[in-house]
Amino acid sequence: MSKTNASLTPTAQESILGMIHGRQLAHETVVRECDLANQVGLSRTPVRDALGRLEGGDFLRRSGRTLLANRRRAWRFARDPRGPKTDRGVAAARMPLCIVSSRKSRIEAMNDAKSFGSVERWDADQELHTAIAHASGNGLFERMVAECRLRTGMFGMERIPSRFESGRAEHLATLGALHERAAEAVGPLMDAHIENAKLAVVRALTGLADL
Known part of the structure; x- marks a missing residue:
């Protein structure tokens, strides 16, 4: 990952998490990398890295090849x-x-x-x-x-x-x-x-x- 992309990953992560919590990405909504990149105004690489982090934290989950928002995870974490x-x-x-x-x-x-x-x-x-x-x-x-x-x-x-x-x-x-x-x-x-x-x-x- 380039230094520029690495520095933009937290920004992408913040934006996507905000969408999950703000219900722009409701629970079980299909998450698409290209659509999110356009929405947050960043290239696909930092968005892809951010999605990987969020999936690792269980804020996103996979159903087959489909990536889904997992808003309930935030509440389990908060407890x-x-x-x-x-x-x-x-x-x-x-x-x-x-x-x-x-x-x-x-x-x-x-x-x-x-x-x-x-x-x-x-x-x-x-x-x-x-x-x-x-x-x-x-x-x-x-x-x-x-x-x-x-x-x-x-x-x-x-x-x-x-x-x-x-x-x-x-x-x-x-x-x-x-x-x-x-x-x-x-x-x-x-x-x-x-x-x-x-x-x-x-x-x-x-x-x-x-x-």
Whole structure:
């Protein structure tokens, strides 16, 4: 995938997900790549990549060769995006301090949502969650985090802009606890972060968010 197409994939993903939630693509509606490319004003390559991500997150499903919108998946995700419970605090406390400092500095620098694009914000968020998962040394936990990130990635800041400041504060609080090696504090902070993200998704799905 070219760099241009890679940077446009999140935009296509946001647009298509918005169509699913806004019922322009109702549940079980047939999804066609060429039609969507015209509707969102992008080339077919980023649209195709976005469809692959959405299918991987079960927001789209296949019936034979036909791709269908799966709006009900969003509601199942909103009820619980985490999957199996894991002692995230103990796992995260293993993260090297140099990585904690690096992730903290990057997130601290992102103090204005308008100054950073969605791709850059996603990358910073991804770096932090991936580092925590990798620090656990648990392959199952890493796969769980990867799946959770895939699902939450469907709800970007363009759909829930009010989560920028609160999400950033939650990340910094978690990183502060990690720096102090306060494993007992990290787990609750991470759980609160996930719960707040989940509630924001629910509000977006019900039209209550500050969109």
